[in-house]
Amino acid sequence: MQPVNRMKTEFLSKSSNEAFARVVAASFVAQADPSIDILADIRTAVSEAVTNAVIHGYEEKEGIITMECILYQDHVEIIIEDHGKGIEDIEQARMPLFTTRPDLERSGMGFTVMETFMDSLEIESAPGKGTKIRMTKQLVYR
Amino acid sequence: MDVRFKRDGTALIAYIEGEIDHHTSRILRERIDSKFIVEPVKNLIMDLSRVTFMDSAGIGFILGRMKKVSSIGGKMSIRNPRPEIMKMLKMSHIDSLIKLDA
Numbered sequence: 001m002q003p004v005n006r007m008k009t010e011f012l013s014k015s016s017n018e019a020f021a022r023v024v025a026a027s028f029v030a031q032a033d034p035s036i037d038i039l040a041d042i043r044t045a046v047s048e049a050v051t052n053a054v055i056h057g058y059e060e061k062e063g064i065i066t067m068e069c070i071l072y073q074d075h076v077e078i079i080i081e082d083h084g085k086g087i088e089d090i091e092q093a094r095m096p097l098f099t100t101r102p103d104l105e106r107s108g109m110g111f112t113v114m115e116t117f118m119d120s121l122e123i124e125s126a127p128g129k130g131t132k133i134r135m136t137k138q139l140v141y142r
Numbered sequence: 143m144d145v146r147f148k149r150d151g152t153a154l155i156a157y158i159e160g161e162i163d164h165h166t167s168r169i170l171r172e173r174i175d176s177k178f179i180v181e182p183v184k185n186l187i188m189d190l191s192r193v194t195f196m197d198s199a200g201i202g203f204i205l206g207r208m209k210k211v212s213s214i215g216g217k218m219s220i221r222n223p224r225p226e227i228m229k230m231l232k233m234s235h236i237d238s239l240i241k242l243d244a
Contacts, residue, residue, distance in 0.1 A: 015165035022195075040226045047197040051164045105171070107202035109234055116233055 005031065005071040013058040013065050013082065021050040021067055021080075028069045029076050034139040041117040042076070042137055048110045049080040049133045055101060057084030057131055074140045075119070083130035090123050145173050152216075153185040154178055159192040162200035171203060175210065184216035191222035200227075201234045208240055219243060 007028050011017045022043040029042055046067070053065045068079040087093050094115075099108035115121045118135040125131040143160035156174050160166065178186060186207060190196075204220070211218045219241035223231060231237055 015163075015168075018163050018165050019161060037226075043195065044197050044230070047163055047195075051197065051199060055164065105167075105202040105206040107198045107205065107234065109198035109201055113198050113230070113233070 001072050003070045003072055006069070008066065008068040010064050010066040013054045013061070013063040013084075015051075015054055015060075017065070018047055018050050018054065021065075022046040025067065025069055025078060029071065029139070032071055032076070032139050038137065038139060042078070045114045045117045045135055045137075046078060046080070048113050049078075049135070052110050052133075053080065053082035053084065053131065055104065055106070056087075057082035059085060075136050075138045077134065077136045079132065079134050081130065081132040086127040086129050086131055087123070087125040088127055090125055094123070143170065145170060147177050147181075149181055149183060150187075152183050153187050154181050154183040155187045155189055157189045157192065161195040162193055162203060163195070163197050164199040167199045167203040171206065174207060178210070184211070184214055186211045186216065186218045187221055188218070189221045190227055191224070193224065193227055196227050196230050198230070198234070200230065201236060204236060204240065217241070 009024060011020060025046045026039050026043045030039060050065060054060060057063065063082060063084050066081045070077040092098055094111045096112045097108040099106040114135060118137050120136045122134040123131065143166040145159070146157045148155045154177065158170065162170065208218045221243045231242065
């Protein structure tokens with residue numbers, strides 16, 4: 001399938017960029033004129049993925065996060081990548097309520113939210129190498 | 143993000159405005175906790191009518207305040223969440239732990 005449009009951006013792993021990333025992703029997807037509910041789901045999922053990279057990937061130290069959005073006729077693919085710590089046990093990380101940072105009042109719901117709010121979620125990660133999150137969302141429901 | 147307070151008997155009402163994510167929840171947590179401790183109150187009401195975005199950091203933030211409030215024998219409740227905020231609250235089943243006035 002041929003993409004209709006594509007964008008890629010990179011930014012520092014600062015918590016203030018969580019809002020930046022979700023606003024940019026939603027603005028890009030808005031050109032496909034999806035419903036407000038779909039845009040809200042995308043904003044939330046992007047926020048979760050970027051927050052994970054800031055807190056867990058780079059452990060609140062400075063690093064680069066990249067975000068790519070590929071727009072197709074009927075769906076969008078969003079890829080968020082860091083080159084931080086990586087995830088030891090992906091299955092465990094995906095479990096609702098699992099968190100390695102209860103000290104930060106983390107709810108352990110990040111991946112559950114991404115899974116619930118998007119149509120697909122793939123996690124590629126290796127300790128010491130980083131984490132790549134690939135999510136898709138249907139923009140047109142027939 | 144901003145928060146304003148009002149006291150209603152034994153309850154502190156926190157009117158939160160703006161977006162709740164990992165970045166803003168740290169600031170909110172500090173402001174609410176420091177206000178709660180100096181006021182002669184034991185219950186906390188969070189008014190979310192002006193919250194336009196909340197991700198799972200908001201869930202952690204709400205549960206954290208709930209633990210603090212229940213540790214002194216108080217109760218916490220949430221008021222007026224918008225539909226998109228309600229979706230997050232329902233998903234996390236927080237509505238089974240905290241009184242929710244829609």
